[in-house]
Amino acid sequence: MPLSIRLTDEERALAESYAKIHSYSLSEAFKRALFEKIEDEYDIAVGEAAYNEYLASGKKSRPISELFEECDL
Numbered sequence: 001m002p003l004s005i006r007l008t009d010e011e012r013a014l015a016e017s018y019a020k021i022h023s024y025s026l027s028e029a030f031k032r033a034l035f036e037k038i039e040d041e042y043d044i045a046v047g048e049a050a051y052n053e054y055l056a057s058g059k060k061s062r063p064i065s066e067l068f069e070e071c072d073l
Contacts, residue, residue, distance in 0.1 A: 005030070 007015065019029035 015029060016026055019026045022029065024032065
């Protein structure tokens with residue numbers, strides 16, 4: 001599916017420079033950047049959901065030293 005993006009000359013130069021440094025085509029650089037951003041936001045959402053679930057459970061954290069003692073480490 002073709003997609004077009006309007007860039008200023010400055011934005012295009014920056015994007016082309018980035019792509020060249022990483023040996024990507026301009027389209028590959030944009031594609032990678034887009035999907036990395038999507039993955040990052042997904043990971044943040046999953047992490048926040050897990051943390052909120054942990055808080056809602058009422059469980060308390062404890063120092064790692066207690067776990068080491070418990071495991072005789």
